[in-house]
Amino acid sequence: MREITYLEAVREAMSQEMRQNEDVFILGEDIGVYGGAFGVTRGMIEEFGPERVRNTPISEAAIAGAAVGSALTGMRPILELQFSDFITIAMDQIVNQAAKIRYMYGGKGKIPMVVRTPSGSGTGAAAQHSQSLEAWLAHIPGLKVIQPSTAYDAKGLLKSAMDDNNPVIFYEHKLLYRTIADVPEELYCIPLGQADVKREGTDVTVVATAVMVHRALEAAEELAKEGISVEVVDPRTLVPLDTETIINSVKKTGRVVVVHEAVKRGGYGGEIASMIAESEAFDYLDAPIKRLGGALSPVPYNPELEKAHAPQVNDIILATKQAMNKA
Amino acid sequence: MAKEVFMPKLSSTMSIGTLLQWFKEVGDYVEVGEPLFEIMTDKINIEVESYEEGTLLKKYAKVDEDVPVNAVIGYIGEKGEEVPEQPPVYSKEDVEDTGLETMSEKEELKNDQNLLKQGKIRATPAAKRVAAEHNIELSSIQGTGPEGRIQEQDVRDSFDQKRVLSTPLAGKIAMENNLDIGAIAGTGSRGKIVKSDVLTHMNIKESVDTVPEIWKLSGLRKVIAQKMTESVQTIPHVTLTSEVDMSNAVSLRRALLPTIEQQTGYRLSYTEIIMKAVSYALRLHPRLNASLVENEIIMNHDIHIGLAVALDDALIVPSVKQADTKGLAELTKTSKMLGEKARNNQLSPEEMSGSTFTISNLGMYAIDGFTPIINPPETAILGVGRIMDKPVIVNGEVAVRPMMVTSLSFDHRAIDGAPAAAFLTELKSLLEDPYRWLV
Numbered sequence: 001m002r003e004i005t006y007l008e009a010v011r012e013a014m015s016q017e018m019r020q021n022e023d024v025f026i027l028g029e030d031i032g033v034y035g036g037a038f039g040v041t042r043g044m045i046e047e048f049g050p051e052r053v054r055n056t057p058i059s060e061a062a063i064a065g066a067a068v069g070s071a072l073t074g075m076r077p078i079l080e081l082q083f084s085d086f087i088t089i090a091m092d093q094i095v096n097q098a099a100k101i102r103y104m105y106g107g108k109g110k111i112p113m114v115v116r117t118p119s120g121s122g123t124g125a126a127a128q129h130s131q132s133l134e135a136w137l138a139h140i141p142g143l144k145v146i147q148p149s150t151a152y153d154a155k156g157l158l159k160s161a162m163d164d165n166n167p168v169i170f171y172e173h174k175l176l177y178r179t180i181a182d183v184p185e186e187l188y189c190i191p192l193g194q195a196d197v198k199r200e201g202t203d204v205t206v207v208a209t210a211v212m213v214h215r216a217l218e219a220a221e222e223l224a225k226e227g228i229s230v231e232v233v234d235p236r237t238l239v240p241l242d243t244e245t246i247i248n249s250v251k252k253t254g255r256v257v258v259v260h261e262a263v264k265r266g267g268y269g270g271e272i273a274s275m276i277a278e279s280e281a282f283d284y285l286d287a288p289i290k291r292l293g294g295a296l297s298p299v300p301y302n303p304e305l306e307k308a309h310a311p312q313v314n315d316i317i318l319a320t321k322q323a324m325n326k327a
Numbered sequence: 328m329a330k331e332v333f334m335p336k337l338s339s340t341m342s343i344g345t346l347l348q349w350f351k352e353v354g355d356y357v358e359v360g361e362p363l364f365e366i367m368t369d370k371i372n373i374e375v376e377s378y379e380e381g382t383l384l385k386k387y388a389k390v391d392e393d394v395p396v397n398a399v400i401g402y403i404g405e406k407g408e409e410v411p412e413q414p415p416v417y418s419k420e421d422v423e424d425t426g427l428e429t430m431s432e433k434e435e436l437k438n439d440q441n442l443l444k445q446g447k448i449r450a451t452p453a454a455k456r457v458a459a460e461h462n463i464e465l466s467s468i469q470g471t472g473p474e475g476r477i478q479e480q481d482v483r484d485s486f487d488q489k490r491v492l493s494t495p496l497a498g499k500i501a502m503e504n505n506l507d508i509g510a511i512a513g514t515g516s517r518g519k520i521v522k523s524d525v526l527t528h529m530n531i532k533e534s535v536d537t538v539p540e541i542w543k544l545s546g547l548r549k550v551i552a553q554k555m556t557e558s559v560q561t562i563p564h565v566t567l568t569s570e571v572d573m574s575n576a577v578s579l580r581r582a583l584l585p586t587i588e589q590q591t592g593y594r595l596s597y598t599e600i601i602m603k604a605v606s607y608a609l610r611l612h613p614r615l616n617a618s619l620v621e622n623e624i625i626m627n628h629d630i631h632i633g634l635a636v637a638l639d640d641a642l643i644v645p646s647v648k649q650a651d652t653k654g655l656a657e658l659t660k661t662s663k664m665l666g667e668k669a670r671n672n673q674l675s676p677e678e679m680s681g682s683t684f685t686i687s688n689l690g691m692y693a694i695d696g697f698t699p700i701i702n703p704p705e706t707a708i709l710g711v712g713r714i715m716d717k718p719v720i721v722n723g724e725v726a727v728r729p730m731m732v733t734s735l736s737f738d739h740r741a742i743d744g745a746p747a748a749a750f751l752t753e754l755k756s757l758l759e760d761p762y763r764w765l766v
Contacts, residue, residue, distance in 0.1 A: 254453045254479060286453035286479040287472070325472050 001182035009151035009183050010040055010116070010172060013158040014078060016187045018048055021076065024162060027054040027063055028080030037082040038118055038177055060086045064093035064115070068167075071111040072101065076162065083129045084119035084171060087137070098167040099142030112165045114158070120173040120211060120261055121306055127298035130306070132210075132262035137169045138238045138271070144168040144192055145238040149213035151181035153236055156190030164192065173210040173261075193240035197249065201231035204320050205249040205256045207272055208232060212259045212292075212311060219316035228324055238268050246272065247281045254286035255323040261310045264293025287323045292316065329404025330379040331415075332363065334388070336396035341368045343395055343545065346388045350374075355383050357403055364388075364400075379403040387414040393545075450477035457482045466498055467508050493520035500525045547641045558700050563739040566698040566710075569751050571758045573714050573729040576600050579761045587656045593663040597731075598634070598688050599655055601711055602662070604757040606630045606651035607764055609684060612750040616683045618704040619741040625704075633682030633702055634662055636669040643669045644702055646682035690714060696732040706741045709754075710734035731758075 004012065018024045025048075026041060032055040035042025045053040056063045060081055067077040081087055087094070098111045121130035138145045144166055148154040154172070161168040198213055199220050208216035213234045220230035233249050235241055250256045256276060258269040269291040276282070276289055292311040300306050321327040334344045344366040351357055351364075363377040381403040388400035402410040448465045450458070454477040458465050461482070468485050470477035493501070493508055497520045501508040504525075511528045513520035544552050580595055587595045609616040609630050618625040632650040636643050645665035650658065668674045685702045688711040699710035712732040719728045733754065737747040757763055 254451075283452045283456040286451045325478065 002185060003180050004151055004183050005177065006148075006151040006154050006172070006179050006181070007038065007040055007177040009155040009181075010158060011042070011044065012183070013155045013162070013187065014041075015044060015047065017159065017162050018044075018052060020187075021162075023074065023076045024078065025052040025054065025070075025075065026078040026080060027056050027066065029056055029058055029063070029082050031055060031080050036080055038172075038174065040116075040172075040177075041080065060089035061093060064090035064098070067113045067115075068093050068097045068101070068111055071098075071113040071167075072109050076112045078114045078116060078162065081115060081117040083125070084117040084133060085128050085131045087115070087117060087133060087169075090115075091136075094137070094143070094167065094169075095140050099140045102166065103142060110165045111167050114161045114164075114168050114170050116158075116170045116172060118174045118177075119171045120175060121294075121299045121310055122175045122211070124301065124303055124306065125174075126301040130299035132171075132260070132294070134169070134171055134209075134238060135262055135266060135268045135271075138268055142166065143239065145171070146192065146236065147171045147173070147210045147238060148236060149173070149176065149198075149208075149210050149234050151179060151183050153190060153196065153234075155183050156188050157192070157236060159187050160189045160192050163189065168192075171210065175211045176214075179214070190236070192237045193242050194237070195233055195235045195242035195245035197231060197245065198234045199230065199232040201229035201253065203229045203253055203255065204323050205231045205233055205246070205253045206316065206320065207235065207246055207249075207256060207258045207269075208316075209235060209238070209260045209268070212261055212316075215311065215313045216259060216316055218313045219320065222313070222317055223320055228320065228326070230320060235272070238271075241272070241275070243275055243279065246276065247279045250276055250279075250281040251284045254284050256285070257290045257292060257316065257319045257323055259292040259311050259316055259319070261294055263296060264291055265296055267291075267293045269293055287325065290319050290323050292319050329384055329402040329408045329410050330381070331399040332377070332379075332383075332401035332403055334366070334394040334396050334398050334400050335375055337368050337371075337373060341396055342543065343393045344368050346390055346392050346394060346400065347372060348390055349386055351383045353383055353386055354406075357381060357383050377403065382406045384408055385410045448477065449475055451479060453479040454482045461486065462492070464493060464498055464508070466502055467493075492518060494522065496522050497525045504529060547638075547643070551642055554703070555700055558703050562701050562703065564698070564701060564736050565739050565744060565747070566734050566736045567744075567748055567751050568696045568732055568734045569755050571731045571733055571755045572719065573597075573731045573758065575761055576758050577714070577729050583655060587659050590656050591660040591663075593659045595655060595659050596662075597690065597714065598686065598711075599658040599662055600761070601688070601709075601758065602632050602634070602647065602650055602658055602686060603653075603655055603764065604754055604761070605684065605686060605709060606632060607757055608750055608753045610651055611753055612746065614742050614746055615707050615737070615750045617706050617741060618683065619706060619738060620704045624741055627683040629683065631682045631684075633685035633705070634665065635685060635687040636666050638670060643674065643679065644682060644685055645669050645674055645678050646680065648681070684708070686711060690731070696734045699734060699736045701736055701738055705738075707735055707737040707747065707750075710736070 014026060030036060031041040032045040032053055041053060063079050067079045070077050102110045119132050134145055134147060137143050146157050146161060146168060148157045158170060161170050199217055206216040216232045220232055223230050231249050231253055233246055258272045260267055260269050273289045273291055292315055295309045299309050318327055347365040347367050349364045350362045357363060357377045359380045360376050362374040365372060365374045384402040384404050386401045388394045394400055399414045449470060450465050457479050463482060463485060465477055468477050468481050471481050472478045492513060498508060500522060508520060511520050511524050514524055515521040580600060584595050613626055616627050616630055618627060629649055630651040631646045631648050633644040633646045636645060647661050665678060684705055685708045687699045687708060690711050690713045693713060695712040697710045699708040701708050714729045714731045716727050717730040718725050735747060735751045
C-alpha cells in the first residue's frame with residue numbers, strides 16, 4: 001500500500017470529498033495560497049478556487065458563525081481554526097448554536113459541519129498555542145469529538161466526519177502531521193465511535209489518545225522486554241466513545257492506565273476512568289485505575305519544561321509498572 | 328528553665344537505649360538539630376539530634392550505660408542554671424506524655440486500632456470476584472499488593488493451597504485471635520471449619536504457640552550471656568571426666584546427716600561433701616586454685632568455692648569463703664544459707680564474688696557428665712553428675728556401687744592436662760576414701 005503523511009491524508013480526504021460533493025467547502029485563516037498555518041490546504045485553492053477554499057478575516061467567531069449559517073442552508077462546511085486554543089473565541093457559535101439547533105428545532109434544521117483544528121504541545125508554541133481542550137467540547141451534547149492518531153485513521157475518520165449531519169470537532173495533533181502510514185488511495189469511512197486496539201496485550205490496558213498512542217506503543221515495546229504485555233487501545237473518537245472495546249480490554253487485563261496530553265484535572269481520562277469503574281469491568285480490576293495527563297500549569301515555553309508538562313514514554317512505563325505492582 | 332534531654336523511644340520494641348557517646352561536653356552550646364549523642368537500640372545505632380537550643384548543663388548517662396526510654400539523661404538550658412544532681416524520676420504517665428516519639432506512637436496505636444475496628448479486607452475487585460467464584464474466604468488469603476492488598480493472583484495462588492471452607496463465625500473467631508484458619512482442621516460438612524474446631528485448635532495452640540515469645544536480654548540474663556561468651560571465646564577449655572565410687576561418701580553422709588541437722592537445722596548434702604573434698608584437693612594442687620588475669624597467674628592462698636545456684640532463668644555463683652577451713656556442718660550451713668539468699672535475691676556483692684574454684688552440681692537431674700564453662704578468672708570448674716547404682720568390678724567380682732561422674736573443665740592456658748588429671752584423680756580418691764581427710 002502507499003505511504004503518506006497524516007497531513008497529506010487530511011488534505012486528500014478533503015480534496016476527494018470536494019471532488020464528489022459540490023456542497024463541501026473549506027474556510028479559515030490563510031488557507032488559500034499560503035495553505036494554512038501548517039500547510040494542510042496547500043494546493044487546494046488552485047484546484048477548487050477561492051469560492052470553495054475561502055480565506056477569512058482573523059475572527060474565529062466569524063468563521064464559526066459563517067459555517068453554522070451556511071450549514072443551516074444545506075452546505076457542508078469544513079472550517080479550519082489555526083490553533084485549537086482559539087476555539088475559545090468560536091465557542092459561542094459552536095456550543096450555543098451548532099450543538100443546539102438540531103435539537104431545539106426538532107430536527108428541522110441540521111448543522112453538518114467539521115471543525116478541523118491542530119492541538120497539542122511539543123512544538124515550542126508556548127501556552128496559548130499548545131493546549132488540548134478536547135474535554136471542553138466533549139462535555140457538550142450535540143458535538144462529536146475526534147482525535148485521530150494515524151494518517152490512516154485521519155483519512156477514514158475525516159470522511160465520516162464530513163458525511164455526518166452533526167457538528168464534528170476534528171483534532172489534528174501538530175506532532176502527528178509528519179507521521180507516515182499506509183493509507184488507501186480511495187476514500188473510505190472509519191465509523192465514529194469505533195475504538196482501535198493498536199497493540200494487543202494481556203497484562204495492562206493503556207487507553208491513549210492522539211500523540212499518546214505513539215508513546216504508549218513505544219512504552220509497550222519497552223515493557224515487552226521485561227515481560228509485561230501491554231494492550232494499547234486508541235478510542236479515536238471521544239464522542240461517541242466506544243465503551244465496549246475499552247471494557248472488554250480491561251476485563252481481559254484487569255489493569256488500566258488512561259493517558260492523554262490534556263491537563264489531567266477535568267481531562268477526558270476522568271470520563272474514561274469513571275466509565276470503566278461503572279461498568280462490568282469493575283469486577284475485573286486488579287489495581288486502581290491510573291490516569292496520566294498534563295501538569296496543572298499552562299504549557300511552558302522552555303522545551304525541557306514543555307516535555308515535562310506532558311506524559312512521556314517513561315511516565316507511561318512507570319505508571320504501567322505501578323499498575324502491575326512492579327514499580 | 329532548663330529542658331530535659333530524654334532517651335528517645337525510636338521503635339515500638341525499644342525499651343532501653345545504650346549511650347554510645349556524647350558529642351557535646353557540659354558547658355557546650357547546642358543548637359536545635361545538632362547531633363547531641365549517639366545511642367544503640369536493639370536495632371540500630373543512631374545519632375540523636377537536640378530538640379532544644381542552649382547550653383548542655385548536665386549529663387546523667389555515661390558512655391555504655393543502658394538507659395530506659397524517656398528517662399532524663401541530661402539538661403539543656405541557660406548557662407549557670409541549677410539542675411538536679413540526680414536525674415529526676417518521673418512516674419510512668421509523666422514519661423508517656425513527654426517526647427515527640429511517644430506522641431507519634433500513640434497516634435500509630437490509634438491508627439492501628441482504627442484499622443482493627445474496621446476489620447475490612449483490602450482486595451481488588453478482581454480478587455473479590457475470583458474469590459467469590461471459587462468460594463474462598465478473602466480473610467484466608469495473604470495479599471501481596473500495596474499495603475497488603477489482595478490481588479487476583481493472590482487468590483489464584485491460594486487455589487494451590489488447601490481450600491478453606493469455614494462458617495462466618497469460625498472465621499471471625501479465628502481472625503480475632505489471629506489464627507491462620509487454614510491451619511485448623513474442619514469437622515463440618517465437606518470439611519467445613521466450624522466454631523468448635525477453632526476453639527479446639529486454640530486450646531491446643533496454647534501449648535504450642537507458633538508465634539515465638541521474644542524478650543530482650545537484660546539484667547542478669549545479659550550479664551550471664553556476656554560472661555559465658557567471654558569465657559568460651561577466650562579460654563581454651565579442656566574437660567576431663569572421671570567416675571567416682573561414692574559408697575563411702577554415701578555412708579559418711581548417712582552417718583553425719585542427723586548430727587549436722589541437729590546442729591545446724593540443715594541437711595547435709597553431697598554438694599558439701601564434694602566441696603570439702605575439692606578444697607582438700609586444692610590445697611594439694613594449688614595450681615587449680617589459681618586465677619589467670621592478663622598474662623599473670625595469681626596463686627590464690629585462700630580457697631573460696633563458688634557454688635552455682637540455679638534461679639528462674641538465671642544462674643548465680645555465691646562463694647563459700649575459706650571452704651578448706653570449714654567443717655561439714657559449717658559448710659552445710661553456709662551453702663544452704665547462700666543458696667536461700669541467692670534465690671531470694673539477697674546476696675551481697677561480697678558473697679557473690681571472690682571464688683577461686685567453682686562447683687556446678689547437676690546431680691539432681693538425670694545427668695552423668697557434662698562440659699562446664701569456667702567462671703573466669705578461675706582456672707577450673709567441677710561439674711558434678713548424679714549418683715547412680717551401677718555394676719562395677721570390685722576385686723574381680725561384679726558389684727553394685729553408687730557411681731558418680733565428675734567433669735573437670737580447666738583453662739589450658741593456665742595449666743596442662745597432666746596436673747589437672749592429677750587433681751581429678753586426687754579428688755576421686757578423696758571421695759572414695761573420705762577418711763583420708765582426717766589425716
